[in-house]
Amino acid sequence: MREQSDPLSAAFAALADPTRRAMLAKLCEGEATVNEIAAPFDLSLPAISKHLKVLEGAGLVSRGRNAQYRPCRLEAGPLKEVADWVERYRRFWEGSLDRLDDYLKGIQQKETPK
Amino acid sequence: MREQSDPLSAAFAALADPTRRAMLAKLCEGEATVNEIAAPFDLSLPAISKHLKVLEGAGLVSRGRNAQYRPCRLEAGPLKEVADWVERYRRFWEGSLDRLDDYLKGIQQKETPK
DNA sequence: TGGTTAATTAACTAGTTGGTTAAATACTGA
DNA sequence: TCAGTATTTAACCAACTAGTTAATTAACCA
Numbered sequence: 001m002r003e004q005s006d007p008l009s010a011a012f013a014a015l016a017d018p019t020r021r022a023m024l025a026k027l028c029e030g031e032a033t034v035n036e037i038a039a040p041f042d043l044s045l046p047a048i049s050k051h052l053k054v055l056e057g058a059g060l061v062s063r064g065r066n067a068q069y070r071p072c073r074l075e076a077g078p079l080k081e082v083a084d085w086v087e088r089y090r091r092f093w094e095g096s097l098d099r100l101d102d103y104l105k106g107i108q109q110k111e112t113p114k
Numbered sequence: 115m116r117e118q119s120d121p122l123s124a125a126f127a128a129l130a131d132p133t134r135r136a137m138l139a140k141l142c143e144g145e146a147t148v149n150e151i152a153a154p155f156d157l158s159l160p161a162i163s164k165h166l167k168v169l170e171g172a173g174l175v176s177r178g179r180n181a182q183y184r185p186c187r188l189e190a191g192p193l194k195e196v197a198d199w200v201e202r203y204r205r206f207w208e209g210s211l212d213r214l215d216d217y218l219k220g221i222q223q224k225e226t227p228k
Numbered sequence: 229t230g231g232t233t234a235a236t237t238a239a240c241t242a243g244t245t246g247g248t249t250a251a252a253t254a255c256t257g258a
Numbered sequence: 259t260c261a262g263t264a265t266t267t268a269a270c271c272a273a274c275t276a277g278t279t280a281a282t283t284a285a286c287c288a
Contacts, residue, residue: 005130012130016123017246021199028206034265047247049266054245068255068264076206083200083207085135090197092142092190131276148235161277163236168275182234182285 011078014058125192128172
């Protein structure tokens with residue numbers, strides 16, 4: 001049996017699908033019903049429903065109840081966890097930029113000696 | 115056949131596993147061989163090898179060749195893409211802008227029923 | 229050369245994912 | 259109460275994932 005996944009893993013897994021990322025982007029505009037969310041996609045409604053369930057399971061979406069509608073809203077908490085996690089690696093992608101900067105500075109100094 | 119995944123999806127998918135995230139954390143210290151990477155885990159070497167292949171496929175790890183060793187190195191490029199993607203959502207976990215948006219949208223729905 | 233170490237590939241398995249269609253549920257509104 | 263709309267559940271399927279053990283490849287060293 002598989003180990004149940006921690007919140008951060010669930011968030012990353014939920015974000016690993018472009019359909020789900022597009023759904024989150026749509027929810028940036030505000031609450032939306034399942035049909036509104038489904039509209040841009042060439043997918044059956046049950047497929048959309050499953051994607052929403054994944055997002056909900058990762059805590060990225062919450063849902064209300066309004067008549068027969070189940071309005072979805074963005075919940076950004078897990079995104080903060082993702083941002084915090086990835087932030088610890090910033091120096092590794094900025095480091096190379098720094099080295100590039102140094103390199104360019106060196107070139108510049110050589111080419112425009114004072 | 116399934117559509118081949120875009121780079122951002124590949125990065126998120128690779129990060130959606132705590133074993134692989136721990137491997138990246140280890141590689142922060144510098145290059146490491148497969149055996150060194152495998153040491154902390156209660157997993158067979160082929161399992162580790164597969165995880166590394168996933169990380170490599172996502173561009174998060176690159177590998178060299180040194181005698182019979184295949185040293186692995188952290189490549190943070192895709193992490194920058196992840197950081198850039200998630201950054202667009204910062205306002206949703208930092209401020210109350212999202213709640214204001216929803217409030218306004220709710221008002222609007224009530225005032226303009228279908 | 230042959231033995232040892234490092235790592236990957238092969239073959240297999242169980243469980244998960246992402247999609248489908250058809251049926252069911254839940255609520256609205258006449 | 260009944261038709262319509264919104265959404266989920268059920269049942270199914272193919273592909274993928276994450277693990278295993280056993281075999282293989284590649285390089286070192288004595």
